[in-house]
Amino acid sequence: MITAKTRQEISEANRRRYEELRAAGQEVTPKGLPEATALNGAPIAPNAVISREQVPAGWYATVRLRRGEALRIVDDSGRASVSLIGWREEDTSERINCADTVKVQWSAAISKGRVLLSDMGRVFLSLVEDTSGAHDLLIGGSTPASTRVAFGATMRNTHENFLAAAAKIGLGLRDIPPCVTFFAPVSLDANGRFLWAAGRKRPGDFVDLRAEMNLVLALSNCAHPLDPARPAAADSIAFIRYRAPPPERDDPCRTTSPEIIRAFEFTDRLYA
Amino acid sequence: MTGVAVPSSAPDISDAVYCHDIPAERPWSRILKRGQTLRIVDSEGQQAVDALLYCAGDPAERYSSQDTLRVQGSAYVELGTRLISNKGRVMAHVTADSCGRHDTSAGCCSCESNAVRFGETTKYQHACRENFILELSKHGLTKRDIVSNLNFFMNVPIDPSGAFTVVDGISAPGNYVDVTADMDVLFVISNCPQVNNPCNGFNPTPIRVMIWDPPET
Numbered sequence: 261m262i263t264a265k266t267r268q269e270i271s272e273a274n275r276r277r278y279e280e281l282r283a284a285g286q287e288v289t290p291k292g293l294p295e296a297t298a299l300n301g302a303p304i305a306p307n308a309v310i311s312r313e314q315v316p317a318g319w320y321a322t323v324r325l326r327r328g329e330a331l332r333i334v335d336d337s338g339r340a341s342v343s344l345i346g347w348r349e350e351d352t353s354e355r356i357n358c359a360d361t362v363k364v365q366w367s368a369a370i371s372k373g374r375v376l377l378s379d380m381g382r383v384f385l386s387l388v389e390d391t392s393g394a395h396d397l398l399i400g401g402s403t404p405a406s407t408r409v410a411f412g413a414t415m416r417n418t419h420e421n422f423l424a425a426a427a428k429i430g431l432g433l434r435d436i437p438p439c440v441t442f443f444a445p446v447s448l449d450a451n452g453r454f455l456w457a458a459g460r461k462r463p464g465d466f467v468d469l470r471a472e473m474n475l476v477l478a479l480s481n482c483a484h485p486l487d488p489a490r491p492a493a494a495d496s497i498a499f500i501r502y503r504a505p506p507p508e509r510d511d512p513c514r515t516t517s518p519e520i521i522r523a524f525e526f527t528d529r530l531y532a
Numbered sequence: 533m534t535g536v537a538v539p540s541s542a543p544d545i546s547d548a549v550y551c552h553d554i555p556a557e558r559p560w561s562r563i564l565k566r567g568q569t570l571r572i573v574d575s576e577g578q579q580a581v582d583a584l585l586y587c588a589g590d591p592a593e594r595y596s597s598q599d600t601l602r603v604q605g606s607a608y609v610e611l612g613t614r615l616i617s618n619k620g621r622v623m624a625h626v627t628a629d630s631c632g633r634h635d636t637s638a639g640c641c642s643c644e645s646n647a648v649r650f651g652e653t654t655k656y657q658h659a660c661r662e663n664f665i666l667e668l669s670k671h672g673l674t675k676r677d678i679v680s681n682l683n684f685f686m687n688v689p690i691d692p693s694g695a696f697t698v699v700d701g702i703s704a705p706g707n708y709v710d711v712t713a714d715m716d717v718l719f720v721i722s723n724c725p726q727v728n729n730p731c732n733g734f735n736p737t738p739i740r741v742m743i744w745d746p747p748e749t
Contacts, residue, residue: 271727271734277650278729286695359597359639359680362696364648368637369694379678381644398607398637398690400598405620419618433592433618438680448690452607485602523648 281518285366289517293373297389299464304332308502315497318416320480322425323499324349325471327531330388330504333479335443337495338463341484343401343418343441346384346477352431354380358397358438364519369447370395373512375472375520376440382473382527383520386513388504389468394445394460399486401439406485418480425478442467444484456486470504470513472527543569543710543744550743556736557725559663561670563588564713567746569627572684572721573708575740578701578733580686580724582640582660584668584679585615585623588716591673593617597636597680607690609634609682615711618679623717628710631703635688638698639680640664641726650728663722671718683724684709686731700730 310329315321317340325331333342348354357379362368364377371393376385401418408414422436445460481497483489507514514524549568553575554560564570572581587593599616601607611629614622626634639645640660647655664678685703690696711719725736 267735274728274734275730281649282697286697353674353676357639357680359637360642360645360648363638363698364645366696367694368690368696377645377648379642379644381642381648398598399602400596403599403602403620405599406602434676436618438596438598447694448607448692450692452690454601454605454607519648522652526644526648 282366285517285519289366292516293371294512296372296393297391299391299462302389302468304500304502310501310503313499315479315481315499317495318482320421320425320478321499322428323477323479323501325475325477325501327471327474328504328506330468330470330502331477332389332466332468332500332502333442334464334466334498334500336464336498338461338465339489339494340481340497341441341444341487342497343439343480343482344477345422345437345439346475347431347435348378349474349476352435352476354378355435355437356384356440358440362397364523365517368397369393370397373516375513375523377523378473381523382530383523384472384475385469386472387467388470388513389466391462392443392460392465392467394443394457396441396444396446396484399446399454399484401441401480402482402485410485416482418482421480421482422478425480429476441484444487446484446486454486456488458489472524473530545742547744548742549745552741554721554723554739554741556738557658557723559667559720559722560741561667561718561720562743564624564717564719564743566713566716569710569712569744570719571708571710571742571744573706573740573742574631574685574703575705576737577703577705577707578685579703579737579739580701580726580731581684581739582664582722582724583682583684584664584720586673586677586718586720587617587623588718591671591677591718593619593621594677594679595623595682597682600636607637609636615682622714624711624713626709627712628708631685631707631709633687633702634709635683635686636680637690637696638683638686638688640678640722641724646728654728657727658725660722660724660726663725664720667720667722683731698729698731701733
């Protein structure tokens with residue numbers, strides 16, 4: 261029988277644990293994150309490259325990544341944004357989850373050293389390199405409605421790109437979760453209004469995403485709906501799929517916090 | 533953050549066509565006809581209410597947190613917020629709010645995310661996603677259909693730096709939010725069982741749901 265006193269003690273213990281995790285997640289973890297990658301940094305060994313693809317403005321790609329492979333996304337023009345969703349190859353009901361990504365890492369801002377989580381408490385992708393650190397997890401990509409508002413006509417957009425990409429692997433509208441958009445410097449003011457920090461976009465920005473599971477990704481190269489430097493799609497994007505070096509024991513993405521260490525433990529069990 | 537706001541056309545309690553108390557930790561669902569208003573009452577205060585909406589005629593069309601925030605241009609759900617579907621249509625809107633702060637960025641708790649956040653011993657605690665899975669199964673829907681949800685009465689400030697924190701709720705006992713349907717919607721609720729963060733004051737409690745027909749015209 262749980263008495264009221266016991267219940268009170270459990271509540272107090274849970275609150276203490278929550279406060280400890282919050283302090284660790286918001287005060288300690290950010291100090292330990294790696295510096296952003298230099299624009300001319302992190303060359304990929306030529307023999308590690310598996311494939312390259314240049315995706316025109318407004319278009320999309322479906323990319324399969326095996327665990328341990330990585331995808332470099334390069335915005336040569338500094339004007340593009342790339343929205344991403346994805347699924348675990350063996351069970352596509354497991355998919356990228358922006359809400360858990362933000363909640364577990366105590367931050368809506370992701371940068372080098374952070375991860376993207378699946379809805380099953382596992383690590384989907386790790387940001388092993390990132391020159392930018394300006395990415396959006398809250399607002400999502402462009403849609404038919406957002407392009408009509410911006411241009412008075414329906415333009416190519418991320419929502420329809422995701423539908424097309426999903427259809428080609430047997431998935432549909434039900435399978436499209438909220439997305440992350442790279443090179444999309446969205447922030448908030450003190451009242452919660454969204455802001456666009458154009459100065460945080462640079463030609464040559466890139467991000468390297470290491471797959472922590474076998475994945476199918478859908479990537480859309482359309483301007484973010486908040487980007488005032490329209491048109492709907494700006495310039496082409498390069499995708500370079502390569503074999504990432506195996507993570508060391510002190511891999512920065514695997515060791516940022518107690519939560520992330522656990523998420524990797526649960527992910528590794530899939531492949532143990 | 534907005535203050536208390538009650539519309540001049542506040543419905544009379546005695547005119548409600550439906551009233552039900554959802555026990556702590558339990559799910560609920562019901563079709564809301566276009567024009568009907570659902571009131572969710574935080575009966576004892578500081579209770580997060582996770583919610584999903586599906587178009588009753590075609591549940592592949594469902595609530596979209598990202599479309600909702602993009603259209604609104606700001607991060608919190610409040611009086612006047614239009615709840616937008618993944619096809620860009622207005623499913624419902626918030627027509628009264630005596631609390632002033634609701635979230636739609638933090639998603640729902642799950643056994644799996646609890647294990648990541650709070651340690652593996654918390655994996656075997658009831659969670660909102662379990663509720664959603666069970667309630668959605670009554671309507672032929674599955675885990676595939678669970679998207680990022682609304683969290684009524686849940687206080688999740690997002691700092692300009694990006695810091696994202698579930699903090700103590702500001703809803704007092706009896707605070708409520710009214711949602712008026714703009715199309716026939718399946719409205720699904722999980723009365724959140726989370727005991728590991730402050731979203732329920734570490735003590736999940738019952739809530740009340742009431743429904744009104746549209747005023748006679």
